[in-house]
Amino acid sequence: MWCSERWSKLNRFSRLFALLAMAVLAGCGKPEFSDAERKTIASLALSALPPLKDDTTNRFADVPAAAALGATLFFDAGLSGDGKVSCSTCHKIDRQFQDDLPRAVGVGRTNRRTMPLAGVAHDSWFFWDGRRDSLWAQALAPLENPLEQAGNRAAYAHYIKARFGERYERIFGPLPDLSNVPANASPLGGDAEKAAWSTMTDAQAEDVNRVFANIGKAIAAFERSIAPQQTRFDRFAAALDTGIQALPGDDALSSEEILGLKLFIGKANCVTCHSGPRFTDGGFHNTGVPPVKGLPPDRGRIDAVRQVEADPFNCFGAFRDGDASACGELRFMVKAGPELVRAYKTPSLRGAATRAPYMHAGQFSSLEEVVAHYSKAPASVEGVSEIHPLQLSDRDHAALVAFLKTLAE
Amino acid sequence: MASLWRYVLAGVGLAALLAGILAAVHLTAPQAPRLAGSEIARSKETANGLFVASFEPERGVVRQGELQSWLLTLKTNAGTPVEGAAITISGGMPQHRHGLPTSPHATDYLGQGRYRIGGVKFTMSGLWQLHFAISAAAGSDTVVFNVVL
Numbered sequence: 001m002w003c004s005e006r007w008s009k010l011n012r013f014s015r016l017f018a019l020l021a022m023a024v025l026a027g028c029g030k031p032e033f034s035d036a037e038r039k040t041i042a043s044l045a046l047s048a049l050p051p052l053k054d055d056t057t058n059r060f061a062d063v064p065a066a067a068a069l070g071a072t073l074f075f076d077a078g079l080s081g082d083g084k085v086s087c088s089t090c091h092k093i094d095r096q097f098q099d100d101l102p103r104a105v106g107v108g109r110t111n112r113r114t115m116p117l118a119g120v121a122h123d124s125w126f127f128w129d130g131r132r133d134s135l136w137a138q139a140l141a142p143l144e145n146p147l148e149q150a151g152n153r154a155a156y157a158h159y160i161k162a163r164f165g166e167r168y169e170r171i172f173g174p175l176p177d178l179s180n181v182p183a184n185a186s187p188l189g190g191d192a193e194k195a196a197w198s199t200m201t202d203a204q205a206e207d208v209n210r211v212f213a214n215i216g217k218a219i220a221a222f223e224r225s226i227a228p229q230q231t232r233f234d235r236f237a238a239a240l241d242t243g244i245q246a247l248p249g250d251d252a253l254s255s256e257e258i259l260g261l262k263l264f265i266g267k268a269n270c271v272t273c274h275s276g277p278r279f280t281d282g283g284f285h286n287t288g289v290p291p292v293k294g295l296p297p298d299r300g301r302i303d304a305v306r307q308v309e310a311d312p313f314n315c316f317g318a319f320r321d322g323d324a325s326a327c328g329e330l331r332f333m334v335k336a337g338p339e340l341v342r343a344y345k346t347p348s349l350r351g352a353a354t355r356a357p358y359m360h361a362g363q364f365s366s367l368e369e370v371v372a373h374y375s376k377a378p379a380s381v382e383g384v385s386e387i388h389p390l391q392l393s394d395r396d397h398a399a400l401v402a403f404l405k406t407l408a409e
Numbered sequence: 410m411a412s413l414w415r416y417v418l419a420g421v422g423l424a425a426l427l428a429g430i431l432a433a434v435h436l437t438a439p440q441a442p443r444l445a446g447s448e449i450a451r452s453k454e455t456a457n458g459l460f461v462a463s464f465e466p467e468r469g470v471v472r473q474g475e476l477q478s479w480l481l482t483l484k485t486n487a488g489t490p491v492e493g494a495a496i497t498i499s500g501g502m503p504q505h506r507h508g509l510p511t512s513p514h515a516t517d518y519l520g521q522g523r524y525r526i527g528g529v530k531f532t533m534s535g536l537w538q539l540h541f542a543i544s545a546a547a548g549s550d551t552v553v554f555n556v557v558l
């Protein structure tokens with residue numbers, strides 16, 4: 001009797017204790033993230049992406065007819081030297097506007113990885129090294145690059161007039177008289193094209209450059225519509241932010257993914273450069289990524305500074321719309337310094353998990369290799385790497401990769 | 410009754426253990442850089458005491474990721490505005506060992522010792538430092554401003 005009484009008392013206490021323990025554990029298990037972590041997670045969510053700013057340097061940037069013509073031009077292989085290559089040859093619409101190749105192949109083989117285009121209009125600098133300062137100036141460079149579309153601006157002006165004259169004029173106004181302009185001419189082309197360009201009057205050169213710039217402005221207007229998509233991470237971040245419990249399944253991250261997220265914004269320092277809702281600070285950094293054997297020397301940002309300054313289509317040039325107040329990035333650009341050597345633009349990580357290979361010349365074939373590189377942090381072959389070795393376990397590596405995959409689902 | 414006390418004691422012990430774990434987690438959790446009030450001051454004496462400098466965003470608010478103009482106001486200790494100063498600016502994020510993403514410089518003199526510093530951009534949250542080297546008739550001096558985003 002006594003024994004059973006004691007037993008029931010024990011039972012009551014143990015039950016009470018178990019309940020208490022559960023309440024305490026549930027209470028402290030709930031805030032998986034510190035306030036600082038929550039703030040960082042919120043800053044990475046797609047909902048934190050500001051609306052696209054007006055591009056006053058391109059007054060056609062938000063003109064629907066310009067975007068429609070730009071879309072046509074983007075997919076038109078007629079806009080190339082051999083009639084076989086368009087923007088979409090490398091920027092494939094069904095592949096995040098990239099080509100899955102280590103280095104892009106246009107008319108020839110290039111030395112750089114094709115960049116995806118989601119959210120590209122939010123950038124200040126274009127290409128891996130930022131050698132162009134506007135989306136419309138960027139679109140012009142491949143058109144004349146002998147390894148990409150390999151055409152020339154005089155031929156493009158003639159082509160636009162013959163093929164899209166009416167559409168062009170409805171947007172940009174009357175086309176110039178091109179009857180005395182050589183069929184092929186450019187200040188950047190081969191010897192024959194350069195010679196032909198030098199025979200043209202200043203007025204003719206300006207006319208051709210104007211049509212050429214407007215091709216870029218139309219393509220840029222189209223590209224402004226290419227926006228990043230909501231991912232599983234964004235749904236998780238929204239649930240965390242609103243405090244509404246995530247449904248099991250879609251919104252929830254696994255414990256491995258949460259570990260990866262914590263490492264990403266914490267110990268692994270990824271968020272130092274991969275910040276904001278696009279997971280990029282838009283800046284240039286040397287992270288010790290090795291060069292590819294057999295390719296010519298590639299010094300990244302340091303060599304691009306001269307190129308963007310010399311570009312006649314840059315923000316200071318004659319083809320900018322609006323006033324020079326839009327040219328702050330070019331005006332206050334860092335022009336020299338050891339930190340620019342082998343510095344490349346921080347790529348967005350949205351969708352990265354499903355578009356190997358990685359880095360500016362496709363050096364790494366998997367996310368595992370990428371994470372291993374950033375964990376090991378080898379010295380740069382030239383200049384100084386900004387990253388430092390991390391003490392990460394194999395489990396940490398796998399968790400980071402698992403987290404990155406939530407940005408592509 | 411003795412057994413009841415045993416359970417109470419065990420409960421207290423467990424609670425203390427839990428409190429200890431929570432404290433350890435809290436104390437070792439990554440924290441935003443904390444600086445004393447004087448270190449994030451928008452107005453301070455230059456290193457050698459030649460000038461009193463103040464530095465603030467021209468439109469009052471700091472926006473991450475945007476080019477902004479700031480105002481650097483230079484006065485002598487007696488409160489006289491410093492005119493004709495040559496100003497060079499460098500800086501970065503000491504905790505991440507990287508420099509500034511832009512090359513800010515004085516773009517206009519606005520009178521009353523006020524200089525517009527254009528091209529200031531902070532690309533991420535955290536502690537940023539801006540170093541000013543100032544040369545004027547009174548001599549040369551330096552000052553560092555901390556900006557926490």
